[in-house]
Amino acid sequence: MKKQIFTSIVMVVVILSACNMSNKEQTKVENPSKTKELNFLLEQFADLKIMRYQVPGFDSLTLDQKKLVYYLSQAALWGRDIIFDQNYKYNLKIRKTLEAIYKNYKGDRESEDFKNFVVYLKRVWFSNGIHHHYSMDKFTPGFSPAYFNDLIKNSKGAEFPLEQNQTLDEFIPQISSIIFDPSIAPKRVSLDPTRDLIKNSACNFYDGVNETEAENFYNKLKDTNDAEPVSYGLNSKLVRENGVIKEEIYKIGGLYSAPLEKIVFWLEKAQNVAENDQQKEVIGKLIDFYQTGDLKIYDDFNIAWVKDLDSRVDFVNGFTEVYGDPLGLKATWESVVNFKDIEATRRTEIISKNAQWFEDHSPTDPRFKKKEVKGVSAKVITVAQLGGDCYPSTPIGINLPNADWIRKEYGSKSVTMENITYAYDQAALGNGFLEEFCYSPEEIELSKKYGSLAGNLHTDLHECLGHGSGQLLPGTSPDALKNYSSVLEEARADLFALYYLMDDKMVELKIMPSLDVAKAEYNGYIRNGLMTQLTRIELGKNIEQAHMRNRQLIAKWCFKKGSEDNVIEKVVRGGKTYIKINDYNKLRDLFGELLAEVQRIKSEGDYEAGKALVETYGVIVDSDLHKEVKTRFEKLNIAPYGGFVNPVFELTEENGSITDIKIVYPENYTEQMMHYSTYYLAL
Ligand code: ZN
Numbered sequence: 001m002k003k004q005i006f007t008s009i010v011m012v013v014v015i016l017s018a019c020n021m022s023n024k025e026q027t028k029v030e031n032p033s034k035t036k037e038l039n040f041l042l043e044q045f046a047d048l049k050i051m052r053y054q055v056p057g058f059d060s061l062t063l064d065q066k067k068l069v070y071y072l073s074q075a076a077l078w079g080r081d082i083i084f085d086q087n088y089k090y091n092l093k094i095r096k097t098l099e100a101i102y103k104n105y106k107g108d109r110e111s112e113d114f115k116n117f118v119v120y121l122k123r124v125w126f127s128n129g130i131h132h133h134y135s136m137d138k139f140t141p142g143f144s145p146a147y148f149n150d151l152i153k154n155s156k157g158a159e160f161p162l163e164q165n166q167t168l169d170e171f172i173p174q175i176s177s178i179i180f181d182p183s184i185a186p187k188r189v190s191l192d193p194t195r196d197l198i199k200n201s202a203c204n205f206y207d208g209v210n211e212t213e214a215e216n217f218y219n220k221l222k223d224t225n226d227a228e229p230v231s232y233g234l235n236s237k238l239v240r241e242n243g244v245i246k247e248e249i250y251k252i253g254g255l256y257s258a259p260l261e262k263i264v265f266w267l268e269k270a271q272n273v274a275e276n277d278q279q280k281e282v283i284g285k286l287i288d289f290y291q292t293g294d295l296k297i298y299d300d301f302n303i304a305w306v307k308d309l310d311s312r313v314d315f316v317n318g319f320t321e322v323y324g325d326p327l328g329l330k331a332t333w334e335s336v337v338n339f340k341d342i343e344a345t346r347r348t349e350i351i352s353k354n355a356q357w358f359e360d361h362s363p364t365d366p367r368f369k370k371k372e373v374k375g376v377s378a379k380v381i382t383v384a385q386l387g388g389d390c391y392p393s394t395p396i397g398i399n400l401p402n403a404d405w406i407r408k409e410y411g412s413k414s415v416t417m418e419n420i421t422y423a424y425d426q427a428a429l430g431n432g433f434l435e436e437f438c439y440s441p442e443e444i445e446l447s448k449k450y451g452s453l454a455g456n457l458h459t460d461l462h463e464c465l466g467h468g469s470g471q472l473l474p475g476t477s478p479d480a481l482k483n484y485s486s487v488l489e490e491a492r493a494d495l496f497a498l499y500y501l502m503d504d505k506m507v508e509l510k511i512m513p514s515l516d517v518a519k520a521e522y523n524g525y526i527r528n529g530l531m532t533q534l535t536r537i538e539l540g541k542n543i544e545q546a547h548m549r550n551r552q553l554i555a556k557w558c559f560k561k562g563s564e565d566n567v568i569e570k571v572v573r574g575g576k577t578y579i580k581i582n583d584y585n586k587l588r589d590l591f592g593e594l595l596a597e598v599q600r601i602k603s604e605g606d607y608e609a610g611k612a613l614v615e616t617y618g619v620i621v622d623s624d625l626h627k628e629v630k631t632r633f634e635k636l637n638i639a640p641y642g643g644f645v646n647p648v649f650e651l652t653e654e655n656g657s658i659t660d661i662k663i664v665y666p667e668n669y670t671e672q673m674m675h676y677s678t679y680y681l682a683l
Helices: 008-012 023-030 063-077 080-087 091-104 112-127 145-153 168-180 211-221 257-272 277-292 295-307 342-353 355-360 404-410 418-428 433-437 441-466 482-501 504-508 516-530 532-536 546-561 584-604 607-618 623-636 669-679
Strands: 002-004 041-045 048-052 236-241 244-249 313-321 332-340 378-388 395-400 413-417 568-573 576-581 641-645 648-654 657-664
Touching (some): 145 168, 277 295, 332 413, 355 441, 418 641, 441 482, 441 516, 482 516, 482 546, 516 532, 516 584, 532 546
Antiparallel strands (some): 041 048, 236 244, 568 576
16 A cells, blocks of 8 residues: 655645654754755656655765665566556557657757647556546647647657567557547546446456456455455456466466566575575575465465565565555565665654553544554655556555565565655645745744654644554444545544644654644644645546545534634635644644544444545535635746656676665756656566
8 A cells, every 4th residue: 555645735745745854954944044955846748747855864874775676676666667667558669659759850959849749648647658647537638639640740760669670650640649639548547337348448457348348357266264365466467368367467477477576586696695684585585476366376466575674775666555556466566675764763663652642642532542452563764766556656655565464474564755754745845835824924944953853743733643543342343434444544644633733742753843743733633634635636636535535524514613713714815815823732722633533433333424534524515715825826926747767777897796885866857857768677
């Protein structure tokens, strides 16, 4: 499972905003003039911004650890073509065509049309295909089919990905219709349950098979008595061949053999410099898995990986998340190479160690509390390379493995990727968002000073403790809240975090300098929930997304319940609406009250009460305020989605062996993409 950054600056200062707030970096935030050693925001186009992230601490790794990071990073980059192909079967063909034009087009490269062509190419790189990475809708180019035809014809010397015996005149209409025809592959993943999920999804996990056939195929494999089931279908494509439905397995000698061979080549090098035997075993099992495609070995790999808690360097590499498959079976390939941020991890360790204290002191009914909170393994990491489905758009937190039975028996590893959120925060500095939406200069100051730390602590409390807190009454079904369960679950975890942020215990544990940090979070959270998150909703629509419903639910409930005491005030000044918190302590009490109620709803499985809460407070949008907020936001010209270029490793070699590795930070998104497409060309 992964945690995605929510939206541009809206979240940066508000909800997730986890960023590396060791004391050193916090000083940096307070002195913006000193943070300019690296330009975090590189460029913006369409609804996207491209940033880069720093890798602090890399120089302090040992030479072997540096090599390990480098080898694992090579393995991360070699999977890039896999994700393009998984997202849609024509993505690689389209990418290669666009890149051939980009390299060879001899016409006017300054025209509006050509600029729009480049934007389209950049979007295809960003999404690893022709569908928007977030909405999953096919995006339309800002140029015409006729111009596209002209581009191809005027790219002399270009090598287009023609099929055997295909002429250019046959190729052009074929590729054109895929790009321009809105009826072809309109959505990468369709979740409309009234239509065949597979037939209406463009992703490349099934061929010639419909939803029912796929379900039947996998239902037959599943043994409901198996306490340790493998993740059926995870690493394969389901196809019909000569009338027979069968799996094509991703493995060496099978599907995606070429990139997997490269990945294994680099994993073997990594294995030779592993930090310890446990890590050696982890990498070895992954290699075995890529060689055999055996899902039992995949489980063994995950178990070994969960047990590896001592290594400084760690990684994700493989067919991991299933969001890209409408049936939730098949995993996209991804990689994240990282090492532990020892100083920042102390913070999550303190929180984990005090888990029982937090549980015991929570404002919920004692019957709904856990008598014994199990240890939570959480760490803060520094990302050194992103690959596959995690590049260039990346999560900010990951919790793996996904197999339920492994999580239950062996636990899971939860990580916060703080150099990534730090980059988000830095890139957002000075974009005018706070100035536009904060009520007062003091609020802006507080947010700049503590917003990042507050966001980090919120994430820590939410992830490490919030979700794990509480218990169901005996006999309550975990599925009782049905379609409202994820909204209420997120609300529960958020409320747990919000409630404890303003507890003296946080200062006592020395993870927070003063309760001003909590004030910064309360300001941001309520402002976002009541107002600024509406920037992401289309005019005329209500809120659908679970996290957004949860945030509005909490903010609106507290606004209403606190109205008599004027706890939260809406102030209109010069035609603009602002949110002002008048009483932080009372607001904290309201968070506690709502936490107790949401916990009761969950523990008792009170569906009707849960439904009423969500529908009353979480869904409906105030249309006048919505319009106002959208207009104010548009003027700021902030791209709602972001992604990153990767750092590059510079090797020093003597007599053929590596003697040192340094990190450099490239500035050019296009160059990195063109380099990857040329060098890591596997399919
Ligand atoms: Zn959550």
